[in-house]
Amino acid sequence: MVSLLRTVRSIRRVGVREWWRQMQYIGDAKSGTYMGKDQFGNRYFENTNQYEEIPGRHRWVDFAQHNYHASQVPPEWHSWLQHIRLNPPPQDPVMLNSSPPWQAPWVENLTGTRGAYRPYNTATRKISAWEPKTAARA
Known part of the structure; x- marks a missing residue:
């Protein structure tokens, strides 16, 4: 829990705008x-x-x-x-x-987004949906 004195100190150090932003994002007054x-x-x-x-x-x-x-x-x-x-x-x-030249630059985890990795698959499906075949009656 944030004490009142600590909150007032933080507002004086970082300003009201930054204090409000911190309260919205991290829920704590920090400086x-x-x-x-x-x-x-x-x-x-x-x-x-x-x-x-x-x-x-x-x-x-x-x-x-x-x-x-x-x-x-x-x-x-x-x-x-x-x-x-x-x-x-x-x-x-x-x-x-220590910056090895072979190391790729850091990329955030994109799982669950449109940029997520999806492997290309060439195998046929083991289970396929049933499609009824209809014939015209005479």
């Missing part, structure tokens, strides 16, 4: 340091004030799209959000130097 942006336009934040945030909820993502889901977070940012890596990808020397 923190901007850490970076990914290729989808998602913004990542961190609040290191231990008295304002619940432990483990001090890193968060502000999704760029209205209909968002977890697969829109690239793996490098996911590892930072889940505390697998200490530094965010733009500041992490390991992440900056």
Whole structure:
């Protein structure tokens, strides 16, 4: 539950418009340091004030799209959000130097959309619908 004092502090830090947007999307009033942006336009934040945030909820993502889901977070940012890596990808020397040329760019999961993968099938169906055959009566 968001306390009144924390809400007022957040409104003063981020402004009324951003506070209202956060309440509509994440249901919480948050303010923190901007850490970076990914290729989808998602913004990542961190609040290191231990008295304002619940432990483990001090890193968060502000999704760029209205209909968002977890697969829109690239793996490098996911590892930072889940505390697998200490530094965010733009500041992490390991992440900056490890970009294999054979690796395809990250794409969100498109299952359930028009862009979902559908394999091409050449086999005939094992079960076919019954079609009655009618003949003209004499």
